[in-house]
């Protein structure tokens with residue numbers, strides 16, 4: 001029975017790799033209470049990170065509740081490592097517990113590495129962004145970020161992310177009416193995978209992902225199926241970690 005289950009999972013993983021066109025899909029068992037799903041995904045992602053990270057690596061991370069679970073599930077490394085962790089983008093309007101800065105610092109501590117942060121206010125006026133990127137500490141973090149060779153990020157539904165980050169009702173409706181279904185680090189995608197809105201901030205642009213050696217995306221829950229389809233592409237990500245139930249939902253939508 002156990003063997004059969006494993007076979008089913010690897011079959012599903014393969015199907016999803018083909019459908020999304022990405023190199024690797026890893027699935028956790030989706031038959032767990034909703035609250036545990038993120039922890040399961042977090043555990044799998046943290047194990048993957050701990051295996052993959054080598055001395056000299058620069059790891060970029062985003063925020064969100066799933067990434068917070070990745071950080072929480074990581075175990076402390078026995079010795080310190082020459083690894084630098086940086087947030088992938090500046091302020092996006094999240095609560096401090098799930099901001100990329102907080103998660104970068106926690107992951108760095110667990111890995112026994114160092115971190116550099118981006119202390120950028122949320123919703124900055126476009127004209128001020130240029131000036132803030134010239135501030136020495138911000139400039140330094142951004143330079144390190146440009147050399148990141150691993151990125152791990154989450155994906156959310158456009159509706160949830162817009163609401164959580166304090167857009168008002170009209171803005172949310174406009175965004176959804178424009179076709180936004182998914183979100184990843186401040187970029188909102190329509191079902192064809194086109195960016196239709198981006199939160200003003202600093203840090204990675206989507207195009208930068210192509211230069212990053214390994215991009216890992218973590219997102220689970222059936223309600224994220226459309227969002228995952230919109231934000232995941234072989235152009236950007238290498239590895240998707242999700243769950244079985246979400247995988248089946250994605251397959252049914254494609």
Ligand code: G3H
Nearest residue numbers: 064065066154155156185
């Ligand atoms: O950018 C994507 C979202 O941060 C995902 O957030 O992990 O809390 O669903 P979540």
